[in-house]
Structures are given as structure tokens and as C-alpha cells.
Amino acid sequence: MGMSVAPLQTSLFATGSAQVNPSAPFSRTQLDELCWVDHAPLWLDGADGLLMKLINTLPFHQGQRRMWDNWVIEPRLTSTIQIGHPDIPSVVAEMADELTRHYRAPFDQLFTNYYRSGSDSVAWHSDRIGRQKVDPMVAIVSLGGPRTLQLRPKGGGQSMRFPMASGDLLVMGGATQHGWEHSIAKVAHASPRISLTFRRHHRRY
Numbered sequence: 001m002g003m004s005v006a007p008l009q010t011s012l013f014a015t016g017s018a019q020v021n022p023s024a025p026f027s028r029t030q031l032d033e034l035c036w037v038d039h040a041p042l043w044l045d046g047a048d049g050l051l052m053k054l055i056n057t058l059p060f061h062q063g064q065r066r067m068w069d070n071w072v073i074e075p076r077l078t079s080t081i082q083i084g085h086p087d088i089p090s091v092v093a094e095m096a097d098e099l100t101r102h103y104r105a106p107f108d109q110l111f112t113n114y115y116r117s118g119s120d121s122v123a124w125h126s127d128r129i130g131r132q133k134v135d136p137m138v139a140i141v142s143l144g145g146p147r148t149l150q151l152r153p154k155g156g157g158q159s160m161r162f163p164m165a166s167g168d169l170l171v172m173g174g175a176t177q178h179g180w181e182h183s184i185a186k187v188a189h190a191s192p193r194i195s196l197t198f199r200r201h202h203r204r205y
């Protein structure tokens, strides 16, 4: 069912037009022999202004997610609106193009997640695309309040933490969706955050 969300006060965040900063440095963390995470801090300028625009214009809803054998109500809002839709600012297509250029692989599918406060979260999971496709890359652009992406090996072992600030890009690659799970934990206090997640569109046959 649809859910309305109060607009943010513009004074909470710096505004300014959003644009990709192609010279932002990337650093790669090898999770294991086959799996890696790239982090490019401040890859997007003007991320807070884009956050407000998207909160106020996108049709977010509260969905259900299949977690192993169960369907659960997600403690966050999501939107499946795609690149090219009139409500999606053109900078989102520029992000997809820049990711495609950098990784020499298409990033043409968008999923948008909205964490309204620290009570919103996503539980441990790996992306379903990982069960269908070999070594899919998943790129996450973080807008707004800082949150931490955690990753842990599926077979058990120590988790790793990747703090994401507004404008940061984080890319999971190699066999990460096969061998690792990720989550965003609830926290006591957090400002609103949107994650724009880009993948290669997977066609079902």
C-alpha cells in the first residue's frame, strides 16, 4: 500500500545541483580471493539536494521482501522507478553512464531505497540477482544521513563495516553476491537517507 512521507525541511541539508565527480578516488577492499568492494568517497557532489528532491517526488512504497523462505514487510520504503522516467533527474542517468564507463559493464537497472530514520534498515541478505547471474556488480550511491553497510561471509566469519557518507559510491563486485551477505543495521539516530542502487538489468528466460 502507498505511504505518504512528510517533506523534509530544506534547511536541514545543503542544496546545490548534483553532479558526478569522475576524479573521486576509488579504493578497493578485497573481501576474499574472489570478492571485493570499491569505495569512492564523495563521488557525487550535491547529494543532499538530490536526496530532498527524490524524497519529495518519487512514489515510494513499503514493500515485502523474500528473506530465504519468508516474505517480510520491509522496514524501509522503496521505489522501482527507472532511469529515463520523467521524475528521475538526469543526473541519475549520468551516474549510470559513469559507472558503465568506469567498469566497462552496463548498469542500466535502478532500485531506490529510502531509510526514513535509524529505525529503517535492511536485514542480512545477498541480492537475488546473485542467484541468477555470475558475479553481478551492485553499485550503491548514498544520499543523506550516514549509514554503515555491513558484509559477512555466508558460511560464517567476521563481518566488515563500510561507512557511507552522503555522495559516497560503494560497489560490490566479483563473487560478493554469491559468497557474502550485506545489511544496513538499525541505529538509535539517523537522518533520512536514500540509496540509489544500480545493477545490470537481468532478463528472465
Ligand SMILES: O=C(O)CCC(=O)C(=O)O
Binding pocket: 111, 113, 122, 127, 140, 149, 182, 183, 184, 195, 197
Ligand atoms: O541501502 C543500501 O545501502 C543497501 C541496499 C541493499 O542492500 C539492497 O537494496 O539490496
